[in-house]
Amino acid sequence: MNKKNPASAYDIISINEDDERHTLSIIVDDEPGVLARVIGLFAARGFNIDSLTVSETESKQQLSRITLVTSGSPSVIEKIKVQVDRLVSVHRVADLTADYGQYGALERELALIKVKGTGNKRLEALRLAEAFDAQTVDASLDSFVFQITGRTREIDRFINLMASVGLTEVSRTGVAALKRGAGST
């Protein structure tokens, strides 16, 4: 970001604050265009989207849950929450960041990771997969596809290690999150 010529008023305010990563759970009416409303807001106001998952979760009530990971200064995160909450189709917004709030929340992500190689690299890839509890879901003479689930940073670590043993392709689902304990979002 160019601090001297900030692109928007949001940038001006965020200069002195460190960015934080937050996982937001956005409960919306399952209707056409609702995802476009949410991500359109992020684009229009210059907010970040690090990952995004969306699916119908309560079909009787026709509700969908958008789980969105964003980053920004605390004041920007606050702005994101009220802006999203203002959208007519949004029922509620909850902060499901793992270490946020009284009980925190659970965050999980799934990734498919393809590595290519032979010999020692191939063996090392298998050993690492075992150490990370990753499943082998596809194998050929010169490749593996591993499936790993876990928190974002564990998956990041796994992918980083795989880079040195022949990583060729990654597909990630983005974060799914739920509140801990009996209470719901």
Place this chain on the structure above:
Amino acid sequence: MGKKITGAEMVIQTLHDQGVESVFGYPGGAVLPIYDAIFQQENVKHILVRHEQGASHAAEGYARSTGKVGVLIVTSGPGATNAVTGLTDALLDSIPIVCISGQVPTHLIGTDAFQEADTVGITRACTKHNWLVKDIKDLPRIMHEAFYIARSGRPGPVLVDIPKDIQFAEGEYENLSKTTHKTYTPPNTIDGKAVSAVVDLMQRAKKPIIYSGGGIINSGPKASKLLQKFVQKTNMPITSTLMGLGAYPGSGDNWLGMLGMHGTYEANMAMHDCDLMLCIGARFDDRITGKIDEFSPKSKKVHVDIDATSINKNVEVDLSIIADCGKFLNEALKIIEKRNNKFQSFDLWWKQIDSWKKVNCLQYKANSDVIMPQYAIQRLYELTKNKDTYITTEVGQHQMWAAQFYKFDKPNRWLTSGGLGTMGYGFPAANGVQVAKPDALVIDIAGDASILMNIQELSTAVQYQLNTKIFILNNSYMGMVRQWQQLLHGNRISESYSDSLPDFVKLAEAYGATGIRAKKPAELDDAILEMIDTPGPVIFDCVVANLENCFPMIPSGKAHNDMLLGENVSDEEVAKAIDDDGKIMV
């Protein structure tokens, strides 16, 4: 359950059930069923505009002057895209309007059909909410939700896109005008404790100021009355944004004039030096704050707004209340009365303010040969202030002079494009007001450039014999553009000279309206009186000094206490007023 009627009939029935008397629109292929339904009823009057942008601003004018929801009907494709500017304007200025757009039949959606546009996609960013109706069963609910969402909470524009087959389809209609919404719940309570805390702050304050905005107007006339009582009770000085003019009388004792970029010296200095800022229904817009990190450095700031997203958006405040402005004022007055509060004496503060007032920041050099634009507004004010007058404006220097020199004593009398700054807003908006208030004197204060942006609406005014008056401050320039070119582009007047202007008197006559021209200060009063007395639409071509600039001014990138005043500003000062940091600002 009601009887079966067509979708088109449901649209008209909803308008009637929602108390809509007049709508503005333009027919086309995809709305023909609705126009057929309009033809066969008498409850809702349709005003034919000449361009859909005109319909959108007319609906805004209707809404702003009455406090009701304004309605426009447009066809698919270009009809809808032409309305986008008005929808965006209404979004930024929080004006409740419902746009009903036709759409190609459901089975053709997505095929690039004739006059097809992704209207809900295009308008998603410029409406509070929008709908594409895909089933006749949903139409009554959506229509009534549209009105509810447009007018409640922070008001705004909504759009209902109705495919042609849905307009033809039959279904059961139910009057759902008392409807609410399952996910949308605007604030309707107030936190009494927070209001008490505000009153506590007021008691300790020595240099308080009220900074009010369009939220008071949107809250309804009662909020303006409460504001006047609140000011009277507390003796606090009050300033307002462009959008809030008229909530507190412009002739009132505690009035400091408008604040911000072209606000008064006293208002901006008081904002800068105050120790308590009470912002009611305004949003710390960049035209108001100037340089944000030097904005009112010594004050505690309280922000009352019905929209949570406005809080801490541009300026961090110490105390915020998310509620309707009228509710806040009512609650605050109750607490003040119950406590029988004694406030600090603000004598010293008022003395300071009076010394700022003595600067006489709105003075200009009078001229007996040429009409000064400020003088024209002053005369217009004097000759119309005792009438039932509504003023609209376009955007530019004339708009700022109108805000500075026309004093509004009542709310809903001042209609201007504040947030979006839409040239071409004023005239169609004035037509919208005149439709709602046929007996009022409605004047669009315009510039020679702005008026040409929607001049075609003169045809509408003539058709319905609306008495709308267009008062053009004609300086042959896009004056505000030229002023900025002088300020920060080395006086290179790039493309801002209004070359080849039409003869406005002949133009009026060509449309079947009346044209009047004044060139000398001595003939101004008589000409204005003639304009007022002439029935039907009138274009008043007021030929004013060409190169006058609008002062005072906070140059962009500067703080409130760093204003340029008109009288003593040299050309060199003007040229150097904005430094490099300020140049990137708009």
